[in-house]
Amino acid sequence: MAHPALAQAFVDNRERAQWHDKALWFVREKRDRMASSVPEWELLRETASNIKRHTQSRMAEYLEQFEANATKNGIVVHWAADAHEHNEIVLSILRRHSVKRLVKSKSMLTEECHLNPFLEEHGIDVVDSDLGERIVQLRKETPSHIVLPAIHIRKEEVGECFHEHLGTEKGASDPNYLTEAARNHLRERFCRADAGLTGVNFAIAETGGIVICTNEGNADLGVGLPKIHIACMGMEKLLPRAKDLSVFLRLLARSATGQPVTTYSSHFHGPQPGCEMHVVIVDNGRSEILKSPEFRRSLDCIRCGACMNTCPVYRRSGGHSYEATVPGPIGSILTPLQTPEKHNTLPFACTLCGSCTDVCPVKIDLHQQLFTLRELLDNKRLIGTSKKLSMKVVSGVMSRTWLFNLLGGIARASLRFMPRFLIYNPLNAWGKQRDLPDAPKQSFRQQYAERQKQKGGGKS
Amino acid sequence: MIAKAPKSSRETILAKIRAALPQSAPLPELEATGPWQTFEDREARFSEVLKFVGGQTVHVKTVAEADAHLRTLEPWAKGKVRCTMVPGLGDTTFDLKAINDPHQLENVDYAVLRGHFCVAENGAIWVTDDTVHHRVLYFIPQHISLVVPASQIVNNMHEAYARIRIGEHRFAGFISGPSKTADIEQSLVIGAHGARSLTVYLIDEL
Numbered sequence: 005m006a007h008p009a010l011a012q013a014f015v016d017n018r019e020r021a022q023w024h025d026k027a028l029w030f031v032r033e034k035r036d037r038m039a040s041s042v043p044e045w046e047l048l049r050e051t052a053s054n055i056k057r058h059t060q061s062r063m064a065e066y067l068e069q070f071e072a073n074a075t076k077n078g079i080v081v082h083w084a085a086d087a088h089e090h091n092e093i094v095l096s097i098l099r100r101h102s103v104k105r106l107v108k109s110k111s112m113l114t115e116e117c118h119l120n121p122f123l124e125e126h127g128i129d130v131v132d133s134d135l136g137e138r139i140v141q142l143r144k145e146t147p148s149h150i151v152l153p154a155i156h157i158r159k160e161e162v163g164e165c166f167h168e169h170l171g172t173e174k175g176a177s178d179p180n181y182l183t184e185a186a187r188n189h190l191r192e193r194f195c196r197a198d199a200g201l202t203g204v205n206f207a208i209a210e211t212g213g214i215v216i217c218t219n220e221g222n223a224d225l226g227v228g229l230p231k232i233h234i235a236c237m238g239m240e241k242l243l244p245r246a247k248d249l250s251v252f253l254r255l256l257a258r259s260a261t262g263q264p265v266t267t268y269s270s271h272f273h274g275p276q277p278g279c280e281m282h283v284v285i286v287d288n289g290r291s292e293i294l295k296s297p298e299f300r301r302s303l304d305c306i307r308c309g310a311c312m313n314t315c316p317v318y319r320r321s322g323g324h325s326y327e328a329t330v331p332g333p334i335g336s337i338l339t340p341l342q343t344p345e346k347h348n349t350l351p352f353a354c355t356l357c358g359s360c361t362d363v364c365p366v367k368i369d370l371h372q373q374l375f376t377l378r379e380l381l382d383n384k385r386l387i388g389t390s391k392k393l394s395m396k397v398v399s400g401v402m403s404r405t406w407l408f409n410l411l412g413g414i415a416r417a418s419l420r421f422m423p424r425f426l427i428y429n430p431l432n433a434w435g436k437q438r439d440l441p442d443a444p445k446q447s448f449r450q451q452y453a454e455r456q457k458q459k460g461g462g463k464s
Numbered sequence: 465m466i467a468k469a470p471k472s473s474r475e476t477i478l479a480k481i482r483a484a485l486p487q488s489a490p491l492p493e494l495e496a497t498g499p500w501q502t503f504e505d506r507e508a509r510f511s512e513v514l515k516f517v518g519g520q521t522v523h524v525k526t527v528a529e530a531d532a533h534l535r536t537l538e539p540w541a542k543g544k545v546r547c548t549m550v551p552g553l554g555d556t557t558f559d560l561k562a563i564n565d566p567h568q569l570e571n572v573d574y575a576v577l578r579g580h581f582c583v584a585e586n587g588a589i590w591v592t593d594d595t596v597h598h599r600v601l602y603f604i605p606q607h608i609s610l611v612v613p614a615s616q617i618v619n620n621m622h623e624a625y626a627r628i629r630i631g632e633h634r635f636a637g638f639i640s641g642p643s644k645t646a647d648i649e650q651s652l653v654i655g656a657h658g659a660r661s662l663t664v665y666l667i668d669e670l
Contacts, residue, residue, distance in 0.1 A: 027650050042585075044499055057489040064481040077631070083474040135656060136647035152647065159649045179651035187657060194657070195570055211631035221603045221643040221658025228600030229566050239477070246630035247494050250621040253638075254586075264513055264586035265621075267644060268603075268658070270637035271630060276599065287473075291480035300486055 006349040011321035015437070020158075025319040027155060032313040034262025035363065042258070052251050053367040056304035059242055060294065066209040066242050067285065073212025074283060077274040082284045087117035090286045094119060094201070094234055095126055097282055101232055103128065103198040109216070109223035110134040111203030112150050112307060113236050113286060116329040131193045133222040135186050142169045148323025150330055151260050151309035156322050190222070200226035204237035204283070205306070206252060210245045213273035214283065217256060217266040224270055231279045235272070239285050240303040252306060255365035260308040289342045298376050302337045304366040311360035311370055317353045326350060333360035333370045340377060348386040351377040412447050419443035496626035502619040506584040507666065510617055513587030517641030518654045519662035523614060527552045530611065530665040534576070539607040539661055543573030549595055550576055550611045553665070566598040575605040579639075581616035582664070583624050588638035589664060590628060599635040603643075608659045610639065614666040 015021045039045050059066060071081045084090035090113075098106065106128055108114065120130045120141075132141045136153035140146060142165050147153030154162070163177035172185045202223045206215040214235055216223045227233040243249065257263040275281035294300050312318045312332030323331040328339040328347060336350035351374045360370040381387050401407050419427065420443050428435045446454075503509040511521040524530045531553045534540050540554065548554040554576040563569060577596060579589035589610050593599045602608065618624050628636070643658030654660060 030650060043501060047499065051492050051494070054489065054492045057486075058491040060486045061488040063484075063486075064478045067478065067481070073631075077634070083477055085473040085476055089473060133657065134647070135645045139647065152650075154647050155650075159651070162648050179648040180653050182648055183645060183653040183656060187655065190657060191570075195567055208630065213631055219643065220645050220656035222656070224603040224637075225600065225657050228598070228603060239481075244491060245494075247622070247625040249630075250494065250625040254621050261646070263517065265583075265588050265638065265640050267517070267641050268637060268639060269588070270635065271633075272635060273631045274634035276634065285477075287477045287480070291477060291484060294481060294484040294486065297486075300484075 005327070007321070007325050007327075007353045008349060010325035010327065011317075011353070014322040014325055015320060018437075021320055021322075023158075024156060024322060028313045028319045031152070031261060032310070032363075035259055035310055035313065036262075038258035038262045038264065039363075042254070048251055048255055049365055049367050052255055052306075052365060053304065055243065055248050055251065056366055057301075059244055060240075060300060060303065062244075063239070063242065063294065066244055067239060069209040070207055070212055070242060071285075073210070075212070077212045078281065079212065079274060080280065080282045082282060084284055084286045084288070086288050087286075090117045090236065090284055090288065091119050091122040093284050094236070095123060095128075097232065097234055098123070098128060098199060101199065101280075103232065105129045105131070105193070105197045106199050106201055107131050107133050107194055107197035107226040107230075108137075108201045109203065109218060109226050110137055110153070111201070111236055112147075112329055113203055113238050114201070115147065116288065117236075117286070119236075131190070131197070133190050133194065133220075133226050134218070135183060135220060135222075138186060138190065139165060142166075146324070146329075148331065149309060149312055150307050156324065191225075194225045194229055197226065197230050199230050199232035199234065200228075201234045201236065202227060204235050204241050205256070206243050206249060207237055207241045207283070208243055208246050208249070211273060213271055214241075215249060215253075215269060215271050217253070217269050219261075219263070219267040221268050224268055227272075228276075233272070233275065233279065233281045234284065235282065236284045236286060239287055239290055240305075256306055256308055259310040259363065259365040293338070293341055296341075298380075299337060299341055299373055301368050302334065302341075302370075302373060304368055305334050305338075306366060308365055310363040310365065314359045314363050316355060316357065316359070321353065326353070333374065334368070337370065337373050337377060340381065344381060344384055344386055348381050348388075351375075351381060352391065409447065409449070416443045416445070416447070494622065496622045498622060500620045500622045501585055503584050506617040506619060507614070509584040510582050510587055513585070514641060514662075514664060517587050518644060519587065519641040519664060521664045521666060523666040523668075525668045527667060527670065530667055533665075534609065534663075537663065540574045543607065545571050546574045546576075547572060547601075548576035549578050553611060554609070560597060563597060566600040566604070569598060569600060569604050572601070572605040574607045574609075575601050576609045576611060577601060579610035579612040579664070581618060581624070581627070582612055582666070583619075583621060583638070584617055585620040586640055588624075588640040590624065590638055591636065592633040593635040594633060602637075602639065603658045605659060607661045607663075609663045609665060611665045611667060611670065613670045614668045617666075 082093045139154040148156040159177040166172040204214045205217045257266045318332040328335045340347040354374045358371045547556040642662045643656045645656035
């Protein structure tokens with residue numbers, strides 16, 4: 005199904021849609037408070053953007069440097085051209101050590117590669133350990149947000165899910181109680197795991213190490229107990245120098261959840277004594293995006309989720325309506341670039357309001373890319389006929405002054421005099437959840453002409 | 465299907481990246497003393513932010529004073545399995561050196577650990593694995609204290625990175641507050657998977 009249809013289903017539950025909207029706006033407001041409390045915020049964004057731009061321009065060199073330094077640190081580095089190869093590499097490491105139970109912390113890359121179902125097919129027990137991810141895993145869903153995977157689920161529903169799977173009391177929905185139950189359940193899983201798998205927030209070329217940021221401490225528990233640590237990273241996670249982290253760690257949590265920094269910002273530079281550490285570097289379409297001057301900056305994304313929290317479409321349509329690993333504005337760029345046929349409606353799930361661009365900590369020109377992407381889809385003939393037809397009509401009207409004036413006059417008169425049921429009919433999508441503003445008596449053109457005349461009259 | 469050899473994927477990926485050729489751009493200089501946020505009273509700022517993220521700061525003159533304070537904390541007093549990395553501050557109820565497998569630390573109730581310095585802007589403390597036998601000690605105990613010399617508070621992350629040598633330790637990191645989650649309806653819950661509480665002792669004579 006396309007985004008409009010799925011979004012329709014989401015907004016049909018009006019109460020839930022409004023609750024979802026508010027929950028995300030709350031996070032956006034927290035982000036604003038944090039951003040405005042740092043006087044050099046804009047300079048940090050600019051610096052982060054410049055560091056990323058530089059890194060892209062020497063990506064190959066830095067990847068080689070990272071590989072060489074990581075290898076010196078005792079880390080085994082693997083390269084995967086696509087999702088399939090990534091999954092095979094992970095499986096082969098697990099098989100070599102006869103791993104039965106794997107504990108994972110959050111990694112959008114492994115979601116992108118559909119690693120969990122692949123490993124489960126091969127008999128490996130996979131447990132997601134981030135609380136939100138565990139909730140969606142138990143409910144057999146996918147995350148609806150990259151930082152807040154269970155943002156679409158009400159606490160009563162979490163209560164039901166935990167009652168069924170973890171044996172919590174029926175009807176219990178207190179977040180403290182439910183989190184405590186998950187803590188005890190997952191502690192046991194942490195202690196039994198044979199291997200831990202994590203994502204990567206940042207990889208440092210200069211030192212050959214990786215940084216993982218969490219609030220729960222699940223990544224650290226997940227890799228601190230078993231003998232095998234596998235970290236999976238998209239190649240764009242790279243930074244040249246350790247000190248670049250100062251800029252990115254200042255931006256990440258403030259943008260993501262409105263915290264001064266994540267609770268745990270862990271720097272890994274090699275395995276524990278007697279253990280193994282692996283890093284899998286994944287391309288999976290990224291080098292294609294890097295080729296394109298219009299879209300390569302979308303690879304700068306540090307996955308903070310700020311663009312989702314602020315997006316009026318995301319907040320009101322829910323993450324699942326995008327049918328993409330990464331939803332929201334950034335996902336509406338990255339996903340159609342990979343699968344334009346399936347995701348051709350995503351660049352239109354956007355009002356071009358530009359709020360995403362305003363909050364992006366690495367200054368990706370999100371709304372401009374979304375606009376450019378529409379053109380690309382048009383060139384590929386991937387825009388639906390109803391959309392194309394309406395665009396043709398609008399363009400026909402806009403290019404004929406007389407027709408524009410005529411229709412404007414009719415519209416102004418109709419809005420004032422037509423009975424309500426005729427205006428708010430099923431064809432008027434704009435009037436579905438709100439009243440249209442009062443129509444002015446005159447057009448802008450008329451008002452302007454009159455004003456000029458008055459001005460002119462005053463002078464003479 | 466024949467699996468591709470990892471070596472060839474490496475070459476393919478690097479060749480593709482080299483062919484993409486984004487325009488070159490300079491790497492920004494990053495000075496520790498750049499136009500970054502500083503604070504008149506670094507300790508006051510640190511304590512305020514740490515409180516905001518759910519931790520508490522206790523400033524004392526000596527290790528003995530910190531020890532006396534620690535003994536008043538309920539999680540410490542009630543904890544049956546405890547350990548300390550700071551002689552004279554708390555006690556160790558088991559033979560830490562005999563532990564070979566980090567799984568044996570599963571039941572630790574309270575750990576007193578060393579931190580190197582604090583960051584005023586975000587309430588973070590820098591920790592490294594050379595001060596503990598197992599890195600998981602920062603994460604697995606029910607409660608932890610971090611002990612830092614009171615003089616060691618930097619303004620911001622730029623100053624922080626200027627004084628640490630990244631890569632020197634296989635594990636190192638910033639810890640800011642106890643573990644937490646807001647994954648259920650955005651309600652903040654302290655004590656997700658890691659420590660349920662964090663008390664930072666700033667000690668003058670350490």
